[in-house]
Amino acid sequence: MESSGSTTATLEATEGAGTVTARRDVDTMLLVGTTKGLFSLRAHDGGERFELDGPSFPGEEVYATCIDTRSSPARLFVGSVSMHWGPVLRRSDDLGGSWTEDETAALIFPPGSDAALAKIWQLTPGPADEPDVVYAGVEPAALFRSEDGGRHFSLVEGLWNHPHRPEWVPGGGGLCLHTVLLHPDDPERLLVAISAAGVYLTDDGGRTWRASNRGIVAGFFPDDPEPEFGQCVHKVARDAGDPERLYLQHHGGIYRSDDGGGSWQPMTGIAGMDFGFPVVAHPTRSGTAYLLPLESDGFRCTPNGRCTVWRTSDGGASWEPLTDGLPQPDAHLTVLRDAFTTDGQEPAGLYFGTRSGEVWGSVDDGDSWRLLADHLPPVLSVRAAPLR
């Protein structure tokens, strides 16, 4: 079943205060999932000009998108949910010109699971040498795997049958599996993160799983602040150069692991800013990662009205604030867990969307930023990739 795209408008990117590095040989695509549908931004001339398209699927909440660059042209996936009509997975093989929804639902819980799909939270391409493998993280918290390019997904039973699962409780966004990280050297090793159950690891391709949250303090459990599971992990990112190093944004704290998620140590370089949703690792540079802290779990806006991206270049030992071009003061923005991303290029393109409907971007590793789009519906997810 196919449907077509929608209207197109051309935007000249709003002038920012900084100088933007031109990457004229590469066009970049951004998929921007909002509460009212999918938008895309196509960057031409190395990011000098952005073209906005959308909305597709108006009225549907788009929590998950994926630009799978293992095929050419890239295959796009969109997981959306309509308040009335439920969740849908669609894919496009022509960069969003048309979308296919399989007549037989690609992603549903199997008979006997006593569960129904509520939302698709994450769509992650599999290993480079397994181009038809795609993972999906969903609500209620479960992992699905496709081996046919996303046409059909199977429930990963090993995680679904984990004895902890009946005790998992939802965070504010729902009981969602929102993070799927592959290990670049071993396709059998996966990390998933669930709100609010925490990190789970497998070393055998998903047959068996273990909770791995040692060191992550869950202050909302007054009698046991370091439980085996139950942590409200918001997002995890894997270091570009050292696959055993991970960066983690918790509900109250930022952490690093140097042993593949086996244990976690707090990162203390951003004083007083322990809340936030996203964390992004630099796509090519080991030791470099980005956070976008928010002020307290009660307010959840950029601290002191100043929108600031923080960057570490030493594996989380220290952090520097990046503000060039970002709005401040009087900028009370919220950025959700999947609304901050990188385009995988060098220097890194970094992009984030806000609940107030803005998309900000940098094409120089975060040194300078500019407004790429505004007046959109609240942004739930952003993904970006080069189109070669």
Place this chain on the structure above:
Amino acid sequence: MTAPAGTTQVPVRVPNTLRELVGGERTVLVDIEGSDDTGTVTVAHVLDALAVEYAALERRVRDELGRTRIHVNLFVGPDNIRDLDGLATPVAAGQELSIIPAISGG
């Protein structure tokens, strides 16, 4: 169109927002083979038949556990099935099943 022998044909009214799933049609006809032990055709029978011919439309109405989605209303003739017997509500010959989104949103 006449229903095949041994089947009951029920018109299903499709809301605007879902018509692209059925080729733009306002109403689709579904053929129900058989019925329950009493010879009654129910809403569940109609939706089961809809799932065969228009799977994408049917899953907008029910989830994979067979539950009607909470913001979807189904009417048999003028009556909301939530006020009757739910999915077990009979559909009499000549009656239309209407799929209507609830007045909800944000």
